[in-house]
Amino acid sequence: MEYIFTLKYQLSEQDCDPDALVERLGAAGCDDALVGVGQPGRLALEFSREADSAVEAVRTALADVKSAVPTARLIEASPDLVGLTDVADVVGISRQAMRKLMLAHRSTFPMPVHEGSASIWHLAEVLDWLKTRGGYRIDSGMLEAARVVLEVNVTKEAIRHPVSGQNNTELLTA
Template sequence: MNEYDFTLKFHLHNSQIDPNDYIEQLHESGCDDALIGIGKKGYIALNFMREASSAYEAISSAISDVKNVFPQASLIEATPDFVGLTDAAKILGCTRQNIRNLIVKGEPKSPLPVYEGTPSIWHLAEILLWLKEDKMYSIDDSLLEVAKINMDFNIARGWHKINPDLQESIMTLVA
């Protein structure tokens, strides 16, 4: 069993729901390994340190545990996934300038951003994998596994919004 560190952010759809009223239920439902953030009514964030045989098992079971208490909850984001240069540097324990030199000024093999702007945004998994395989950096395997699974969840979250009649055509165009 490995321990996985990740955060799940949910929209509860009913802004009248006060997550404070459900903290005990979340604990009983299996979220006793999470720090719970309830900053705004109708939203909740849970930072998990969950033991499981895989990152997928850890993250999917955590989502199920939350949905047992809030069946209508929608996953907003699974993190870590989307990162800017500063976020990536913090996660990797180096300077922003170092990450900028590696990615932005790097070779053509460097990962492409999900959003190119100010700031640009990347999938953490793509940065970690590139650093591990092309740059021979030592990357924590559980962090890479969590980043990959979170990227999959976040992509799937957006994918289901695409008109089913266009999905195949869009997939062909962006491949």
């Protein structure tokens, strides 16, 4: 199956030559990605990777990038953090219809990651919720990729911001 996902990185000073970067990425197996280097010090790769599972697709892409650019630091994997408009686009309904669903089912609709004038959700959680309701066009590859990149992002943040001396679960239940 083909999985589409994006990996965004922060580059070190020595990895800022776009031509050399593209060559190294291609040689490392990232020839199935569109490479974006428009923002100085940043790298974005939109993969369209064939694999037996989304886990395999994302894991091999992460490894390929690491072998080509060992000093690059992962910023974000997507599709993960989305607004209602993004979700509506994915499932083929209007933003207004998506908002009505959220408001009508506040008790069961997934909790946002950030709530404010522009609220943000994890795509995988909203797609899972919609799938259980039925009647929505949910691409299985997109859902599987969204679940995997959610796990990648959560793991990355847990490593980046460890809570010393405590189990992270204890913080939420204290």
